[in-house]
Amino acid sequence: MLDERVLTISGEADIVTARQAARQFAAALGFNAMDQSRITTAVSELARNVVRYATNSHGVVHVRETEAGGRIGIEIVVADEGPGIADTEQAMRRGFSSGNGLGLGLSGTGRLMDEMDMKSAPGEGTCVTIRKWRR
Amino acid sequence: MARIPIIKVGSALIATVDEDLTDDDALEFQERLNAAIERTGAAGVLIDVTLVETIDSFLGRLLHEIAVGARLLGATTVVAGIQPPVAMTLVELGLQLDGVKTALTAERGLAMLAAPSRANRAR
Ligand SMILES: Nc1ncnc2c1ncn2[C@@H]1O[C@H](COP(=O)(O)OP(=O)(O)OP(=O)(O)O)[C@@H](O)[C@H]1O
Ligand SMILES: [Mg+2]
Numbered sequence: 001m002l003d004e005r006v007l008t009i010s011g012e013a014d015i016v017t018a019r020q021a022a023r024q025f026a027a028a029l030g031f032n033a034m035d036q037s038r039i040t041t042a043v044s045e046l047a048r049n050v051v052r053y054a055t056n057s058h059g060v061v062h063v064r065e066t067e068a069g070g071r072i073g074i075e076i077v078v079a080d081e082g083p084g085i086a087d088t089e090q091a092m093r094r095g096f097s098s099g100n101g102l103g104l105g106l107s108g109t110g111r112l113m114d115e116m117d118m119k120s121a122p123g124e125g126t127c128v129t130i131r132k133w134r135r
Numbered sequence: 136m137a138r139i140p141i142i143k144v145g146s147a148l149i150a151t152v153d154e155d156l157t158d159d160d161a162l163e164f165q166e167r168l169n170a171a172i173e174r175t176g177a178a179g180v181l182i183d184v185t186l187v188e189t190i191d192s193f194l195g196r197l198l199h200e201i202a203v204g205a206r207l208l209g210a211t212t213v214v215a216g217i218q219p220p221v222a223m224t225l226v227e228l229g230l231q232l233d234g235v236k237t238a239l240t241a242e243r244g245l246a247m248l249a250a251p252s253r254a255n256r257a258r
Contacts, residue, residue, distance in 0.1 A: 016155050019189055037189065037220035041228060044191040048158075094229060104192045108228035 003028075004064040009050050009080075011057050018047040018061050025063045026074055031134055038112040039074060039132055045105040046078040046128050052099070054082030054126070066131060073114075073133040081125040088118050139164045141171050147179035147248050148172065148210075149241075154186045161197050168201060172208045179248030180205050183241045185216030195230040202235045212236065215244030 005025060007018055022043040026036045043061070050059035059080035066075040085091045092110060097103035106128075110116045113130040120126040139160070141150045148171055150164070172180065182198065184190070190198070202212040215238040217225075225232065238244035 012158050016157050019191075020155065023188070034220045034223060037218075037224045038227065040189045041191050041224050044189055044193075045228075048191070048193060102192055102196060102230070104229050108192060108230075111227050111229070112224065 002065040002067065004062060007061045007063070009047055009054075009057065009059040009061060012051055015044055015047040015051060019044045021061070022063055022074075022076060025065075026132075029065060029072060029074055029134060031074065031132070035132060035135070039076070042109040042112045042130055043076055043078070045109050046076075046130070049105055049126075050078060050080045050082070052101075054080035058082075068133075071133045073131050075129065075131045077127065077129045079125065079127040084122045084124050084126055085118075085120040086122050088120050091120075092118065139167075141168060143171075143175055143177065144245075145249075146177055147181055147245065148175065148177045149181045149183065149245075151183045151185075152187050154188060156187075156194065158193055161194055165197060165201050165204070169204055169208065172205055172210050177210050180210050180212040181241060181244045181248060182212060182214045183216050183244070184214060184221075185218070185241065187221065188218070190217070190221050190225055192228060192230055195225055195228070195232065199232055199235055211248060213238050213244040213247050215239070215241045 019040045023040040026039045051057040062077040066073045092106045094107035095103040115131040117129045205212045213236045
């Protein structure tokens with residue numbers, strides 16, 4: 001049975017909870033310290049975006065084990081029902097921020113993980129799925 | 136809420152950052168550190184991050200801001216003990232801690248802070 005953890009984000013303190021859960025999960029799956037750091041940081045960026053941009057800072061994080069072609073991986077889904085993003089390509093561009101951020105969150109997350117997929121549309125929330133495969 | 140103790144040793148302030156800070160903890164630390172620099176007239180600030188397992192874009196940028204702010208108050212900041220995976224992750228994230236002095240260990244960081252004042256005294 002593949003394992004899964006679900007966490008709710010409803011405020012700033014949950015950024016810490018989400019990254020701790022991601023780190024524990026990654027460590028349990030046997031990811032090395034370097035990958036644990038990449039995964040934890042990516043989750044921190046996505047969770048902070050939920051707190052900053054989603055309605056009532058509300059969102060959900062799923063952390064689960066995944067498998068493909070005999071490889072073990074970690075899959076994390078961070079979803080909210082906030083305002084959504086009209087131009088996802090622009091949002092993922094390095095340096096783009098609609099606020100006063102550095103615009104490193106989404107682009108950096110893409111560099112830290114092996115796979116990243118973002119679904120979002122105005123009024124329909126945002127759902128980001130990231131994966132990393134164990135070496 | 137995490138409290139980051141700030142202690143004064145000689146002309147330097149030393150702060151040891153907790154393992155995992157919330158954004159509010161980090162902002163509160165920045166305020167308290169600035170107040171401590173003003174109050175004590177410290178010439179150097181050592182921020183020991185040996186215990187910190189995650190530095191994301193928020194904390195990375197804040198460390199940079201803290202160093203710039205301290206400089207305006209006349210103090211040099213050294214961030215010491217960034218763990219190798221954390222340093223690598225910062226690079227991949229795209230965050231350069233430009234202008235922030237770093238040291239491998241707290242001990243070396245203190246030596247860096249001591250060096251310029253010794254040079255000043257010699258003059
Ligand atoms: N969950 C979300 N809901 C709505 N908009 C979002 C969400 N996540 C990101 N965005 C939009 O995408 C932009 C880019 O996000 P990204 O995380 O890359 O940068 P940032 O948050 O602005 O700055 P940084 O993360 O560097 O502090 C944001 O400025 C925001 O407009
Ligand atoms: Mg962001």
